[in-house]
Amino acid sequence: MDMLVGFIQSIPLDLVLIQTVNGVVTGMILALVASGLTFIFGIMDVVNFAHGELFMLGAYIGVVVFALSGNFWLALITSSLMVALLGAALQILTLRPLIGRDPLNTILVTFGISLILQNYALWQFGPVARKISEPITSHFNLFYLEYPWYRLVIAGLSAALIGLFWLFLKHSKFGVWIRATTQDRVMAQAMGIPVPWVYTGVFAIGAALAAASGVLFAPLAGVTHTMGLDWVLKAFIVVVVGGMGSLGGSIAAAIFISLLEAYASIWVSPAQAVIVSFVVLILTLLFRPTGLFVPTPK
Amino acid sequence: MTTAPLDKPMSLKRAGLSHNAIFWGGFCVVMALLIVAPLVLPEFWRRFLTEVLIWGLLAMSSDLLIGYTGMISFGHSAFFGLGMYGAAAALLAFSPPNLWLAIGLGLAGAGCAALFVAYFSTRLRDIYFAITTLIFSQIFYVVIFTWTPVTGGENGLIFSRPRLWIPFLYDARFSSATMHWFVLAVVAGSYLMLRRITQSPFGMVLQSIRENEARTRAIGYPVQLYKIVSVMLSGVFAGLAGVLYAIQNEFAAPDFVYFITSGDTVIFNVMGGIGTLVGPIVGAGFFQLIRELLSRLFGDQFPYLIPLGVVFIVMIIFLPQGLLGFARRWLNR
Amino acid sequence: MSMPAPAADPLVKVDNLHTYYGKSHILHGVSLHVGRGEVVGLLGRNGVGKSTTLKTIIGLVAAAQGDVLYEGRSIVRSPPHMLAQIGIGYVPEDRRIFRLLTVMENLRTGLDRKGVTDARKRELLDKVFFYFPVLSERRNQAGGTLSGGEQQMLAIARAMMLEPKIILLDEPTEGLMPRMVSQISQIIDALHRDGVAILLVEQNVPLTLEASQRIYIMEKGEVRHQCAASEIDINHAVIKQFLGV
Numbered sequence: 100m101d102m103l104v105g106f107i108q109s110i111p112l113d114l115v116l117i118q119t120v121n122g123v124v125t126g127m128i129l130a131l132v133a134s135g136l137t138f139i140f141g142i143m144d145v146v147n148f149a150h151g152e153l154f155m156l157g158a159y160i161g162v163v164v165f166a167l168s169g170n171f172w173l174a175l176i177t178s179s180l181m182v183a184l185l186g187a188a189l190q191i192l193t194l195r196p197l198i199g200r201d202p203l204n205t206i207l208v209t210f211g212i213s214l215i216l217q218n219y220a221l222w223q224f225g226p227v228a229r230k231i232s233e234p235i236t237s238h239f240n241l242f243y244l245e246y247p248w249y250r251l252v253i254a255g256l257s258a259a260l261i262g263l264f265w266l267f268l269k270h271s272k273f274g275v276w277i278r279a280t281t282q283d284r285v286m287a288q289a290m291g292i293p294v295p296w297v298y299t300g301v302f303a304i305g306a307a308l309a310a311a312s313g314v315l316f317a318p319l320a321g322v323t324h325t326m327g328l329d330w331v332l333k334a335f336i337v338v339v340v341g342g343m344g345s346l347g348g349s350i351a352a353a354i355f356i357s358l359l360e361a362y363a364s365i366w367v368s369p370a371q372a373v374i375v376s377f378v379v380l381i382l383t384l385l386f387r388p389t390g391l392f393v394p395t396p397k
Numbered sequence: 398m399t400t401a402p403l404d405k406p407m408s409l410k411r412a413g414l415s416h417n418a419i420f421w422g423g424f425c426v427v428m429a430l431l432i433v434a435p436l437v438l439p440e441f442w443r444r445f446l447t448e449v450l451i452w453g454l455l456a457m458s459s460d461l462l463i464g465y466t467g468m469i470s471f472g473h474s475a476f477f478g479l480g481m482y483g484a485a486a487a488l489l490a491f492s493p494p495n496l497w498l499a500i501g502l503g504l505a506g507a508g509c510a511a512l513f514v515a516y517f518s519t520r521l522r523d524i525y526f527a528i529t530t531l532i533f534s535q536i537f538y539v540v541i542f543t544w545t546p547v548t549g550g551e552n553g554l555i556f557s558r559p560r561l562w563i564p565f566l567y568d569a570r571f572s573s574a575t576m577h578w579f580v581l582a583v584v585a586g587s588y589l590m591l592r593r594i595t596q597s598p599f600g601m602v603l604q605s606i607r608e609n610e611a612r613t614r615a616i617g618y619p620v621q622l623y624k625i626v627s628v629m630l631s632g633v634f635a636g637l638a639g640v641l642y643a644i645q646n647e648f649a650a651p652d653f654v655y656f657i658t659s660g661d662t663v664i665f666n667v668m669g670g671i672g673t674l675v676g677p678i679v680g681a682g683f684f685q686l687i688r689e690l691l692s693r694l695f696g697d698q699f700p701y702l703i704p705l706g707v708v709f710i711v712m713i714i715f716l717p718q719g720l721l722g723f724a725r726r727w728l729n730r
Numbered sequence: 731m732s733m734p735a736p737a738a739d740p741l742v743k744v745d746n747l748h749t750y751y752g753k754s755h756i757l758h759g760v761s762l763h764v765g766r767g768e769v770v771g772l773l774g775r776n777g778v779g780k781s782t783t784l785k786t787i788i789g790l791v792a793a794a795q796g797d798v799l800y801e802g803r804s805i806v807r808s809p810p811h812m813l814a815q816i817g818i819g820y821v822p823e824d825r826r827i828f829r830l831l832t833v834m835e836n837l838r839t840g841l842d843r844k845g846v847t848d849a850r851k852r853e854l855l856d857k858v859f860f861y862f863p864v865l866s867e868r869r870n871q872a873g874g875t876l877s878g879g880e881q882q883m884l885a886i887a888r889a890m891m892l893e894p895k896i897i898l899l900d901e902p903t904e905g906l907m908p909r910m911v912s913q914i915s916q917i918i919d920a921l922h923r924d925g926v927a928i929l930l931v932e933q934n935v936p937l938t939l940e941a942s943q944r945i946y947i948m949e950k951g952e953v954r955h956q957c958a959a960s961e962i963d964i965n966h967a968v969i970k971q972f973l974g975v
Contacts, residue, residue: 215706222700290839291814
């Protein structure tokens, strides 16, 4: 008992609060990435292994556009659009021929795509990390640290994008098409909904979400060609822990896991802190395999 | 995957030869070629061939899961890596370094990893299984990468080769040729063992799981148990490949535990032809050959994975049976 | 009995259709046609291939052999969503409304097409709410919360949103109360008055004979009899032969 009290007393409160903010910030970006992934999986039953690479490419394109124009918002929009187009092209060329075949084929194909994109990035941009300078440079005081405003702005933007995305699904015409196709693909076709193009659109939107996350993340850390794998792994963990296909679950899981990792970083190195997310995954698989944040376990 | 292992070419069968005779005939021819190879090839290609055999063994082990049980695993880098590090541990901890201890410890390490991974991932089907094996292999990577005092961390471990010691028969340092023959013996032996396994009643159940898991369970087979055993067997052979690699190259590095090794393995499988056991070895060879060719033609910096990735994707879409399947269909005309 | 002269150029013409389900040969050369604005009944016992014929016309089942012509053009290889857009509506046997979408959203799936003005959309909605007032009451409710009869009405209303030239109606009165059955009958009449052609698959013989101008009778994947609906009644020998127990 004494040990516990001693331990609690030794936790540096200010560090915890700082890490809470950090955790929420990365959590929101992770939520955005995971949203795209779970969206694609929930609608098309495609596990998009290349999602991390789309995130990475989005970040690189953002870096390039920002370097050329100096405008962060332009970088965000251009990158999302370009990667959306790339996503649509990839879906038409490689995923459409696989419709109706064993879904494991799509994992392999998206894995192949991720290899190509990763090596392309290495080839084009080299192994040295690139950076975007902070779009908003003012800071505010969070305890003894000068905490940069732009981190909070990024968290807010991520939340806003997720919100926009949800509204789009609920109310727009394409959103109705997507929901109808998910519920009954056959009748959706009989109602004139061009289902093959719905799938292309879904993939493109998922890709755009990934790219936007990449651009938002770029000012936080360096952009390298290997960042895709780390993010896609975390995104997968988030999607499994949050419940495959559940948007709300993914968001909750993303923040939950990011917070835990941020707290763990107080005591261990960041490289080791990732073990936290692995542990959460193992526990989820053992006790609530349908997802920690899904209301009723079936 | 629902592709099934293919039969031997029909045309030869019609000529009156039995299935078995064709197999053993072909096997002997290939073995003869591989035995003679180190005597006629230059040093570079000798090592190249040996490495292809090692990757081939890794890919073969993965085929047991992908081709026969229908479970795609991205976790083989963990088993390979643990085999490697297990061997390294034996070679560093005991003096003089003992070959069989290295193999034993490597297999034990890989086996434990396989049991651990199998226990968790086999609860899930298909896609979830693939993702969790991937995540587990990354767990092993992170542990090995950060636990520097034990595993050498980022830099890995360096050690010396043990002597090739076959009790009462032989005791000498490995030469390039004897290394090759040793690896060949191990890989060929593994191939024959795996072949036996896949053709046994156990193997038939695995294939039945691949074709229709629900029905297999309904008939009464303890499907999860079979899956766990399948993962463990697969892991042990993958670990064996890791041991061979460690002995051949005299170092162990965390890079091999990284996901890329798993990814490469899956590529060898798909390119060569899943469900054939031999296919993955062919796939490994094909991959390494193209890579070597591209780097000779275009230089070291050429991103060889881009064209190879395209070939990989094209093969999944148009040639799902892989190179071997294509060759067999062509021979069947 | 005398055969009615075939329509000079029918709206939909099915010609020697063969389909398979795996190795089972379902349709053995079905031929029929539906004229513009005509109500045509398709009768037969369970399992003779009536639903399969409809599904093949709308492209949900692939034809192994034979042709389907719409306004003279072959549509047998066209994707279903294109057929819906050019005027073929489909109301399947189990209704299959989008259960998680609201009634309005269900209707929107047919309404949100190219070239439909907002004014026209309002007209179509008004028309459908006039025929089915209960749908107007429940317009923001999820489709899955509707009763069986209401779902059937929604399924038909949804198809009407496509402004189709022909509606393929598969057993609309199955499992409905008599009051609803007569409502369906009235709807079919109203659609006929509007000039919409209907290919009606039904088990309810009197309703079919009353609503249709011509009928076909199928057995074992083939059309075995066709005539004007006025020529026969429920006690006719041919009904007893192909539909009797």
